[in-house]
Amino acid sequence: MPLISNLLREHTVATAAVAVLVTFALLLLRLVRASSTSGRQCTLPGPKPWPLLGNVRGLDVREPWKGYKRWSETYGPIFRTRFVGYDIVVISDERIARELLDRRSGKYSSRTLFPTGEAYGFGRYTPLLEYTDTWRHHRRVMHQHLRVDTVRNYRPMQLHKVRQLLENVLASPDNYREHLQTFAASVIMATLYGYQAHAVKDPLVARVNHLLEVAIRVGSPGVAILVGFFPFFKYIPIWFPGGSLNAAACRQSNDELVSEPFKYLEETIEPDSSVPSMGYEGLCNAKKDQDSETQVALIQDICGTAFSETTVSSLIVFVLAMVLYPDVQERAYSEIARVCGTDRLPTFEDRPELPYIDAIVRETQRWGPVVPMGNPHTTSEDDVYEGEFIPKGTVVIVNVWAICSDPARFPSPSEFRPERFLSADGKSLADDTDLSVDLVFGFGRRVCPGKHLAEGSLWPAIAAMLAVFRFEKAGEFTPEWLSGSTSCPRPFPCRIVPRDPKMDASRLAQM
Numbered sequence: 001m002p003l004i005s006n007l008l009r010e011h012t013v014a015t016a017a018v019a020v021l022v023t024f025a026l027l028l029l030r031l032v033r034a035s036s037t038s039g040r041q042c043t044l045p046g047p048k049p050w051p052l053l054g055n056v057r058g059l060d061v062r063e064p065w066k067g068y069k070r071w072s073e074t075y076g077p078i079f080r081t082r083f084v085g086y087d088i089v090v091i092s093d094e095r096i097a098r099e100l101l102d103r104r105s106g107k108y109s110s111r112t113l114f115p116t117g118e119a120y121g122f123g124r125y126t127p128l129l130e131y132t133d134t135w136r137h138h139r140r141v142m143h144q145h146l147r148v149d150t151v152r153n154y155r156p157m158q159l160h161k162v163r164q165l166l167e168n169v170l171a172s173p174d175n176y177r178e179h180l181q182t183f184a185a186s187v188i189m190a191t192l193y194g195y196q197a198h199a200v201k202d203p204l205v206a207r208v209n210h211l212l213e214v215a216i217r218v219g220s221p222g223v224a225i226l227v228g229f230f231p232f233f234k235y236i237p238i239w240f241p242g243g244s245l246n247a248a249a250c251r252q253s254n255d256e257l258v259s260e261p262f263k264y265l266e267e268t269i270e271p272d273s274s275v276p277s278m279g280y281e282g283l284c285n286a287k288k289d290q291d292s293e294t295q296v297a298l299i300q301d302i303c304g305t306a307f308s309e310t311t312v313s314s315l316i317v318f319v320l321a322m323v324l325y326p327d328v329q330e331r332a333y334s335e336i337a338r339v340c341g342t343d344r345l346p347t348f349e350d351r352p353e354l355p356y357i358d359a360i361v362r363e364t365q366r367w368g369p370v371v372p373m374g375n376p377h378t379t380s381e382d383d384v385y386e387g388e389f390i391p392k393g394t395v396v397i398v399n400v401w402a403i404c405s406d407p408a409r410f411p412s413p414s415e416f417r418p419e420r421f422l423s424a425d426g427k428s429l430a431d432d433t434d435l436s437v438d439l440v441f442g443f444g445r446r447v448c449p450g451k452h453l454a455e456g457s458l459w460p461a462i463a464a465m466l467a468v469f470r471f472e473k474a475g476e477f478t479p480e481w482l483s484g485s486t487s488c489p490r491p492f493p494c495r496i497v498p499r500d501p502k503m504d505a506s507r508l509a510q511m
């Protein structure tokens with residue numbers, strides 16, 4: 001089956017949203033097993049499905065958002081596709097997405113629970129939970145710790161991690177992907193567990209990254225479909241070829257992914273620790289509360305460090321853009337040099353004076369949205385949109401990539417042009433207009449809770465890297481993207497050199 005073999009080749013590790021991949025893939029499995037809608041089918045227009053299989057023909061497996069965009073040109077900004085009798089609605093217009101996923105969020109906030117999720121240990125993660133009290137509980141805890149005013153407290157820590165990032169890139173620029181990974185993971189681990197990772201080769205970060213890779217490999221769509229059709233693969237011994245499909249081993253990896261950093265917290269942090277973190281508070285509450293098991297389990301479950309991948313991918317998109325658009329880089333550097341001079345790094349206080357850097361961050365998110373189709377929502381009730389019936393159990397995808405590359409909204413969308421976010425006199429254009437790219441963080445009640453934390457990492461990392469380094473093309477190449485449900489540039493030839501030829505660790509430390 002070409003679909004399956006193609007999917008099997010798509011083992012991307014560039015995803016924090018393991019959830020998204022697995023949701024998509026296992027959704028298909030569920031389709032073969034059960035019909036879950038209320039009996040009536042979605043009446044929206046869409047491509048004619050094949051009997052039983054649905055719209056597999058014409059599906060772009062490598063970059064489905066591009067195939068969906070082509071379909072939207074024929075069937076409109078909201079259309080229906082079908083897989084094995086299951087309805088999937090695809091929206092390519094932000095206004096419609098806001099109407100359904102934001103304003104009717106009571107009906108559009110569930111997820112499709114995949115059948116093998118529990119077996120492989122993915123079922124606990126917040127992005128996969130259905131619209132239940134457990135999910136609400138997760139969101140409440142996260143909101144407490146990740147809301148906009150709270151994340152301000154993490155800024156000193158984030159700036160410290162940015163310095164470590166610069167030191168690492170200075171010491172071994174070719175390993176910049178690994179350094180970006182360490183940066184993003186260590187910010188999240190500090191926020192969640194109060195864990196201060198080593199600047200390089202931190203054993204816990206390395207362990208978590210390894211476990212994450214295992215989880216993503218086994219959770220890829222191809223593997224999921226294969227196992228769905230042939231459930232015995234779940235039991236294949238780990239020493240046998242294909243042993244990575246062993247469900248018990250994957251479950252164990254998932255357990256370790258959430259429990260190892262938490263174990264560290266239990267062992268190392270005293271109850272009166274002044275280091276604020278979600279995990280620490282969970283532990284304190286657990287000590288006070290007789291029903292501590294629930295509290296600890298909850299904190300463990302929501303503390304997936306997987307989320308760091310989206311930040312890493314965004315920073316890699318930024319590096320690619322800088323390599324391809326040296327003029328943008330030079331203009332950014334001039335702005336930083338004018339506002340901050342060349343002897344210190346930009347800080348959050350400088351941000352209002354650095355509109356071009358802000359514009360680069362926004363353009364990075366628009367030009368290479370790292371979750372190009374968001375995380376699919378599922379309707380928990382029947383609905384009617386402009387006379388068209390959308391049944392309960394319908395999966396709803398917003399084609400974020402298509403919206404971000406709409407030429408009516410963003411002229412010459414394939415070009416990286418931060419100026420589009422600036423007025424003629426160089427001021428930031430308001431983010432509440434058509435130019436907002438907030439949609440890259442999702443919609444309604446499922447909107448990304450880590451958004452403010454992520455923004456607090458992206459801005460200082462981008463500003464500081466621009467202040468210290470120049471990103472150069474190290475050979476001709478055509479950009480390619482690692483694609484699954486998340487998207488990230490494939491490795492490309494790039495040279496990172498300090499702007500100041502005398503730059504070394506001690507000079508950097510003085511900045």
Ligand code: HEM
Pocket residue numbers: 126127128129139146188307308310311314370371374375376377440441442443444445446447448449450451453454
């Ligand atoms: C550039 C960085 C990031 C991007 C682009 C991003 C994007 C997204 C998107 C598109 C969703 C799906 C929203 C929806 O269903 O409508 C999501 C969900 C989620 N994100 Fe992020 N994210 C980022 C960083 C983070 C970080 C740093 C964390 C954790 C600290 C995080 C935690 C989560 C969680 C827990 C969910 C699931 C929410 C739910 O299903 O209720 N994300 N993210």
